Amino acid sequence: MTGLPQTELLSGHPVARARDVDEAHEAVTRTYLPHRLELLDRGSGFDMRLNAVRVGAVTAGYLCYGSAVRLGTADAGNYHVNIPVTGRCEQRCGSAEPVFAAPGRAAVFMPGYPADLRWGAGCAQLCLMIDRRDLELELERQLGRPLGERLRFTTTMDLDTPAARSWLDVLALLERDAGRPGGITHHPAAAAHLQNLVIAGLLLAQPNNYSDLLHAPAAPAPPRALRRAVELIEDDPGRPWTSSTLAREVSVSVRALQEGFQRWFGLPPMAYLRDVRLTRVHGELAVSDPAATTIAAVAARWGFLHAGRFSTAYRRKFGTLPSDTLHGRRPAPGPNG
Template sequence: MTGLPRTELLPGHPVARARDVDEAHEAVTRTYLPHRLEVLDRAIGLDMRLNAVRVGAVTAGYLRYGSAVRLGTVDAGDYHVNIPVAGRCEQRCGSGEPVFAGPGRAAVFMPGHPADLRWEAACAQLCLMIDRHELELELRRQLGRPLGERLRFTTTMDLGTPAARSWLEVLALLEREADRPGGITHHPAAATHLQSLVITGLLLAQPNNYSDHLHAPAALAPPRALRRAVELIEDDPGRPWTSGTLAREAAVSVRSLQEGFQRWFGLPPMAYLRDVRLTRVQGELAAADPAGTTIAAVAARWGFLHAGRFATAYRRKFGVLPSETLHGRHAAASGHRARRWPDAACRVRV
């Protein structure tokens, strides 16, 4: 139901294995934040497991205690989301109503409020911590303006909505790639994009006091902003661009930039960036010496880290496989064509 496996997550990133309360407390404090830990059933010994990975501003950890416990925290400094992958946990943010998290339901915690959690013995959760500054910065990018008030989420998360299911797929990707040798979380450009997907996905999936603005139709970015974004991509496609960083450089909101790209180019900014990168890969492979060149190395240099998906995208664009280009077979037309800008005074190659 959650899109995440009901087994131990992130096994390649162990932080602690503890039967001692003090050791378990210290590990969770070091990874997340200061808290109190109380074992509620002394007859069942503690068997704590914590695996965790950090991807930019996002900390993702698998946590279970193996015994019924109660946790209490001081006012949190960041945003947290706890997603049960087994069992149930009663969780409360500040003075709000308790969230009975379990299959299909997660709990969201805001900075500036204490938390109180009662874990069942069989409960295990994927615990996310998202840096407050980065989350609010992404929100400002999406809106294209300063925030009028602090971001507040609804504390109960319904994991069955289409938006939540899509977000869980992003988390599942993060979990898989973190444990894959050479996975995308180990590459700065891809990790930056994955962090952005996690943060933006939460903003769109979980109701909050800015949801009406986030889901309202966005104005098209003006031609000058689109030109600026295209110039940035064409001049430095290897940079770890996200829709947010492009929007900031173009001085528009993320949604305006996305609407503008979709209107004039028929694809979102990140798809445009991928298209440019594919063209750069094609150019390198066509000019390279097959004896001293590996396709994987060239693709990785341009941000393509999954061989199968890269080969599929390359063939769709050029009509041949990357290996055929490397060994001299002429590629099909790349699909670049002139696009008329709204002011008709400037053309751009796509």
Template sequence: MSTEKPYGIDGPPGQAAGASKGEGGTPGAPSVTVLRATAPDEAEAAVAGAYLPHSIETLEPGRLSMLLTAARLGTTTAGRLGYGRRIRLVTEEARHIHVNTPLAGTAVSRVGRSAPHATTIGSAAAFPEGAPATMEWSSDAVQLCVMVPSSTLETELEGLLGHAVKTPLRLPFHMSLTTPEGRVWHSMANLIGRELDSPARLLERPRAGRQLERGLLDALILGHPHGYLDEIQRHARPAAPAAVARAVDLLHERPAEPWSSTVLARAIHLSVRSLQGGFHTHVGQPPMAYLRDLRLRGIHGDLVAATPGSTTVESVAYDWGMLHLGRFAAAYRREFGELPSRTLQRPPG
């Protein structure tokens, strides 16, 4: 569902005032909310409904052209936000972790009493819970603004580690996205930003919210230095053949589930490193590569058996959990030597 309103939102994205949850969309799918405002008080109300209370001061003449396109992905909120004017934004104390990644322009941010940091394309700012923040956005600034509960992020971290965490996860305030690790987050942020700027068919698929949230969380944990990163990356003993076999069985039983390495490892009570080592040793490829190949074979079989005109490539791909159609089509062509549409057009037999 896509809901567009001039300003104002009650509750998280997907629960805009005057719109019924799920109306016009697929039940259970993450809904996309589009909000616009031209005055500071309207912009404050719109953005506060999606994120947290704050105040806005315009730093140059002219009306705002604020545009927020936001989606709720599980417990995480991701929004593409720009104001069209140079502004100063001051927040109240944050109750969640916020990460702002510029997609265009520049922002200068300060959290608590920290020194100000400038972020532009190639960097990001992570705001911890509990401290107010001050930001100045350039007139051309557009940022991907991600808000995630710390409990959600720590649960994902525990899945990567294979045990409970004893101290809170603390991310660096200023994050470079040009390092090999930072490019993990940069790639995921760009993907979400593009989807929010598109007709959002991917974001409105029932499985998309959970899968994209897990991708964001893993990219955030794996893409930046913090106190647990060395442990995550440390060599772990590969999983035993029996544990790998259980993981393989799960993938075959529920191939369309929004699996990630973290979720699969948690399901069989292993760390991600142990799971990946076990797949490398006993299967010969990473777990998500195995899942991709499993899905491709299933999709190929369904397309071969289908009667032309009775279905679409898109619906078959989505049924198998393939959410990114461009990447799917490229992988399918590499595997079978033709586009999936060609397979579907060929008469059965």
């Protein structure tokens, strides 16, 4: 299982519905990259569906061919991951062994290599394209140094590992919220964080030639860098911070920053940021006019877009509900008074 809904994905973002091969070819070229498209079963009616959304450096698309087709590309400029939702697709990157992708097994493609795909009739895939420069920059931030050699992934991706399942949860969040008016993809702070989760998650979930370094213990950031990171968060908590952008600002690797926050504050940098933002929400609600203020608007302004999770986190931190703060109600006494 992929962990994604076994239905048409990203239905709120239609790009093309094509019964003509040339029309289908043009739509996929426009969304992803130039390619060759060959209809393998000319006796069946051709039917292609493409839905797609872009979140920063990540393009996510649902692509389904009703007939068996063959796709070929020259050297790709970016990284791609194809995740079957239904059906099967034989996929090859360069001279690597073919990947017989099906639900539970994805195919990964690197820039600089041709690709060949034999797409089974009725096969539907979630096709991700990640900008090469953004992915490599994130890897450099994770390592805290420039890359010594080109990033190379294993071309077969097992989607049943714990890390891959966590990564699929991020993709499911992207897919679910992309269709919601005012969802996270429409808010810069949340969209930047989501993009970072997709990119960093792929680096950690899929074996590559930097995996040993990525999973090796990291020395914590020095106190000076941690103090500066805290100052940046406190001075501008509304900025769309990610662990990567924060690490870059204080000149340490992402892993060093995370290790330092965990050691000195007992929580990751993004959890520290969340607590600061919760405090700002609390302060704003406490002085706002209930007749002119909505909790959802204040929460969204500080990057909290899921009402249930926000309310739970707020109550855990302050022992009261956001509505109580807005209306000036004191929290109910506990069982001991």
